[in-house]
Amino acid sequence: VIEDHADTRHMVEEYLTFEGIPTIGAENGLEGLAALREDRPSVILLDLSMPVMDGWRFRHEQQRLPDRDLAGIPVVVLSALHDCERQAQVLGAVDVIPKPIDFDRMLAVVRRYYVAASD
Amino acid sequence: MRVPHVATILDRVTDGFLAVDCEWHIVNLHWGAQAAGQASLDREARELRGAVLWDAVPQLRDTSFQDQSRRAMAEQRPVRFQDVVGDTARWIEVHVYPSPEGVTIYFQDITERKRAEDALRLLAEISTIFGTPLDYRERLAQLAHLVVPTLADWCIVDVMEDRRVNRLHVVHADSAKAGLAAAIRHLTQDVDEPGSPVAEVLRTGTPMLLPEVSPRVLRAIASPERVRLAEELGTRSTMIVPLIARQRTLGTLTFLAAESRRRYTPDDLRLAEELSSHAALAVDNARLYEEAQTARTEAERQRTELERVMKSRALLMRGISHDVKNPLGAADGYAHLLEQGVLGTLSSKQQEGVRRIRRSLQAALRLIYDLLEVARTEPGQIDVHIKPIDVRQVVHDVVEEYLASAKTAGLFLRAETPEDLPAVRSDPDRVRQVLGNLVSNSVKYTPAGGHVIVRAVADTERQPPGPGQWARIEVADTGPGIPTDMQKRIFDEFTRIGSSDVPGTGIGLAISRRIAWALGANITLESKVGHGSTFTLWLPLNGH
Numbered sequence: 001v002i003e004d005h006a007d008t009r010h011m012v013e014e015y016l017t018f019e020g021i022p023t024i025g026a027e028n029g030l031e032g033l034a035a036l037r038e039d040r041p042s043v044i045l046l047d048l049s050m051p052v053m054d055g056w057r058f059r060h061e062q063q064r065l066p067d068r069d070l071a072g073i074p075v076v077v078l079s080a081l082h083d084c085e086r087q088a089q090v091l092g093a094v095d096v097i098p099k100p101i102d103f104d105r106m107l108a109v110v111r112r113y114y115v116a117a118s119d
Numbered sequence: 120m121r122v123p124h125v126a127t128i129l130d131r132v133t134d135g136f137l138a139v140d141c142e143w144h145i146v147n148l149h150w151g152a153q154a155a156g157q158a159s160l161d162r163e164a165r166e167l168r169g170a171v172l173w174d175a176v177p178q179l180r181d182t183s184f185q186d187q188s189r190r191a192m193a194e195q196r197p198v199r200f201q202d203v204v205g206d207t208a209r210w211i212e213v214h215v216y217p218s219p220e221g222v223t224i225y226f227q228d229i230t231e232r233k234r235a236e237d238a239l240r241l242l243a244e245i246s247t248i249f250g251t252p253l254d255y256r257e258r259l260a261q262l263a264h265l266v267v268p269t270l271a272d273w274c275i276v277d278v279m280e281d282r283r284v285n286r287l288h289v290v291h292a293d294s295a296k297a298g299l300a301a302a303i304r305h306l307t308q309d310v311d312e313p314g315s316p317v318a319e320v321l322r323t324g325t326p327m328l329l330p331e332v333s334p335r336v337l338r339a340i341a342s343p344e345r346v347r348l349a350e351e352l353g354t355r356s357t358m359i360v361p362l363i364a365r366q367r368t369l370g371t372l373t374f375l376a377a378e379s380r381r382r383y384t385p386d387d388l389r390l391a392e393e394l395s396s397h398a399a400l401a402v403d404n405a406r407l408y409e410e411a412q413t414a415r416t417e418a419e420r421q422r423t424e425l426e427r428v429m430k431s432r433a434l435l436m437r438g439i440s441h442d443v444k445n446p447l448g449a450a451d452g453y454a455h456l457l458e459q460g461v462l463g464t465l466s467s468k469q470q471e472g473v474r475r476i477r478r479s480l481q482a483a484l485r486l487i488y489d490l491l492e493v494a495r496t497e498p499g500q501i502d503v504h505i506k507p508i509d510v511r512q513v514v515h516d517v518v519e520e521y522l523a524s525a526k527t528a529g530l531f532l533r534a535e536t537p538e539d540l541p542a543v544r545s546d547p548d549r550v551r552q553v554l555g556n557l558v559s560n561s562v563k564y565t566p567a568g569g570h571v572i573v574r575a576v577a578d579t580e581r582q583p584p585g586p587g588q589w590a591r592i593e594v595a596d597t598g599p600g601i602p603t604d605m606q607k608r609i610f611d612e613f614t615r616i617g618s619s620d621v622p623g624t625g626i627g628l629a630i631s632r633r634i635a636w637a638l639g640a641n642i643t644l645e646s647k648v649g650h651g652s653t654f655t656l657w658l659p660l661n662g663h
Contacts, residue, residue, distance in 0.1 A: 005445045005446070005449060007446065007449035007450075007453070008445060008448065008449040008452065011449055011452040011453050011456065012452075014456060014461065014462070015452075015456055015461055018456075018461040080444045080445060080448070082491060082495065099444060099445065099448045100444065100447070100448030100451055100452065100484060101448065101452055103452070103455060103459075
């Protein structure tokens with residue numbers, strides 16, 4: 001979960017963990033890249049507007065990683081931008097969850113990729 | 120010798136001939152046809168025979184007339200020239216034919232011809248002056264310089280500016296009189312001033328012609344100061360013509376004849392009026408242009424200011440989207456986690472508390488969404504994609520979307536769509552958005568048991584909001600209706616009716632109307648308290 005707003009990040013992690021999906025939190029894109037290499041997650045929830053390294057830059061860096069598995073991890077955009085759907089399309093994200101977050105929707109989306117990765 | 124008479128004779132005869140011998144003795148003198156039969160002139164002519172021309176008419180000494188005639192005699196070849204003679208400045212054309220016995224001089228009064236030529240030239244030149252895009256003050260200066268000295272020795276231009284008489288230009292032929300010009304220039308003018316001929320013409324809008332300016336005439340019409348100035352500059356004749364455009368007197372042109380000894384005639388006045396009408400039109404046009412320019416500059420300033428406000432408003436909105444939506448969203452999310460028992464089981468009282476927290480948070484979030492929507496629907500910000508739309512489909516989609524909430528509210532919601540709807544080009548998503556807004560309002564405000572009907576209408580019974588062909592979709596409800604005084608304001612931002620129990624921010628209709636306008640469409644309202652409301656979305660058949 002790459003999200004600079006701490007309360008939002010904790011909330012997402014708390015909920016997903018409760019639903020049986022382990023999470024790793026990162027405060028910005030740079031931390032996110034480190035977490036990718038270390039923990040090899042099955043799906044990334046990515047906020048867009050963030051300090052240090054924003055979501056667009058993170059996506060750019062991720063896609064250029066020499067480790068093609070890491071570069072191919074599906075990204076779900078998590079954003080309050082009114083045109084977040086278009087941004088998600090531009091970034092080649094597999095899905096988008098507008099803020100404020102609809103928990104049922106988020107769970108359904110994450111489950112789709114989380115399950116797939118566990119196979 | 121009755122010499123003084125000859126000069127006055129020259130004023131009265133229009134043509135004639137004169138023969139002199141080699142010593143300039145007058146051999147023969149004949150006045151022309153005009154003078155024929157005037158006994159005194161004939162006698163005069165006879166008496167002058169034998170006199171030396173320069174003694175008989177001393178005014179001719181040291182003039183170009185004398186020079187040219189002497190040259191003709193000396194060089195023994197004919198000479199032709201024009202000259203101004205007499206007390207009233209008549210133009211004569213002179214032909215001098217030499218012979219061994221002396222010279223024969225024919226002269227013809229060409230004053231009329233000369234004036235007519237001058238008039239034509241002035242009118243031609245005035246058109247070029249006023250045909251160029253210049254400040255009107257500059258053009259009036261050109262006009263004044265044009266008429267001096269052809270038509271006047273002095274030309275004074277007065278223009279009304281801000282209800283005051285502004286003496287713009289004093290142009291004169293004799294540069295030695297600059298001091299006098301300055302005195303005339305600074306002579307205060309006031310429309311109500313007594314003893315100011317200019318003020319009188321400004322007031323009455325009637326031209327003034329004074330062929331002979333005698334001290335008596337002057338004293339009758341002008342203040343002592345003006346009499347003194349007029350005498351000092353040797354005014355002999357004057358015309359003052361108003362500058363009139365669109366029935367308004369904008370100023371005056373004053374023509375003064377002094378050293379040229381010219382005497383103004385009604386023909387001269389007509390020419391002056393012709394010139395002034397050109398000038399008045401130019402002044403009027405220039406002023407209209409200046410006014411329009413000022414208005415444009417002001418409008419431009421206001422537009423820039425508005426854009427700045429809009430821009431900062433848009434920035435503020437983006438700020439809100441990030442800095443307010445995030446924490447509110449997180450708060451609501453955590454409340455949601457609590458409500459779901461993710462953080463442990465809650466008692467029913469705690470459940471109720473969390474529910475209230477969420478309701479308030481969601482109201483705040485809705486307000487923020489609406490504010491953002493307003494920012495996004497500022498004029499020029501709305502994206503529309505015009506294409507053919509299926510009105511029936513759009514109506515059914517919207518009704519389907521709101522069926523559940525209508526049912527919850529205990530309402531009957533239905534669509535009515537006839538088969539024969541005209542083809543419409545518009546933006547289907549935007550039409551859906553607007554209709555959704557209208558239906559949501561009706562559902563919100565109509566009491567349980569009521570009806571909400573969304574109907575596409577094919578007939579042309581109602582008066583459309585503009586020229587051309589229109590289709591309309593009505594959203595009619597059996598709600599409480601909207602009082603007449605509220606109907607105009609209902610489309611304004613943040614206008615709400617009735618109790619604050621109904622959730623909402625009063626922004627939906629404002630946004631809907633903006634979107635409608637962006638589509639070239641419109642929304643109208645018909646309502647009566649106690650008889651429900653009908654909102655109508657009018658769509659132009661061919662987009663906008």
